Amino acid sequence: MKKLRWAILALSVVLCVVIFFSWDKIASSKNNESVENNAIGSETYVSGENYFESARYSRDQVRSETVSALNEILNNEKTEAETRSAAEADIASYAKASELESKIESLVKAKGFSDCVAFVGEDNVSIVVENVLSSEDAAKIIDIAIGETGFPSSVVKIIELDSESEETSAENSQKD
Numbered sequence: 001m002k003k004l005r006w007a008i009l010a011l012s013v014v015l016c017v018v019i020f021f022s023w024d025k026i027a028s029s030k031n032n033e034s035v036e037n038n039a040i041g042s043e044t045y046v047s048g049e050n051y052f053e054s055a056r057y058s059r060d061q062v063r064s065e066t067v068s069a070l071n072e073i074l075n076n077e078k079t080e081a082e083t084r085s086a087a088e089a090d091i092a093s094y095a096k097a098s099e100l101e102s103k104i105e106s107l108v109k110a111k112g113f114s115d116c117v118a119f120v121g122e123d124n125v126s127i128v129v130e131n132v133l134s135s136e137d138a139a140k141i142i143d144i145a146i147g148e149t150g151f152p153s154s155v156v157k158i159i160e161l162d163s164e165s166e167e168t169s170a171e172n173s174q175k176d
Contacts, residue, residue, distance in 0.1 A: 051161055055117045055128065059101075063094050097121075100148055107144045113137075118145075124155040131160070 070087045073079055079087070097120040104118040108129060116129040125145045138158050145156045 051128070052115045052117050059117070059119060060098075063098065067091055067094055093122075100125075103148050104144055107148070108141055111140050111144070113141075120149060123151065124157070125149050125151055126157040126159060128159040128161055 070091050073087045074084055074091075100120045101118040104120070104125070104127060105116050108116040108118075108127065113129045113131070116127055118128075119126045127141055127145060129141060141158050142153050142156050145151065146153060
């Protein structure tokens with residue numbers, strides 16, 4: 001049943017590609033970009049109405065479809081034990097990412113931000129927030145992400161939702 005293993009691998013790759021292109025579409029909705037140097041992490045400014053609801057919905061929808069496909073593999077009587085284990089591991093990975101995203105979102109909101117959405121990957125995390133006003137605010141958010149995921153600050157990206165529809169991206173990673 002090597003075909004099923006390849007199917008799981010292909011499904012995982014498709015999920016990553018969909019998230020990548022969805023994220024790129026959101027972050028590049030405007031053409032003008034200017035770069036600023038920051039002392040901590042990375043910040044990108046994006047805009048949009050109901051962004052947080054839409055981003056959470058899209059993230060959860062893609063994940064739900066992927067888990068559904070993995071469950072079909074699990075429920076197939078012809079699925080080999082090794083393939084079944086891989087599908088179970090993928091489902092567990094998605095569940096863990098969901099849990100981490102939820103925790104990060106709750107903790108960021110608890111620090112006084114009105115809303116946010118987190119995207120946890122295998123080795124990185126991106127957090128979209130409203131109104132990061134200072135490097136202290138960015139440091140608080142990065143500390144939350146590091147504490148929950150264990151990732152180094154160099155792979156934590158903060159994206160600020162700009163209410164004035166002006167997109168600015170800034171990238172400056174702090175080395176651990």
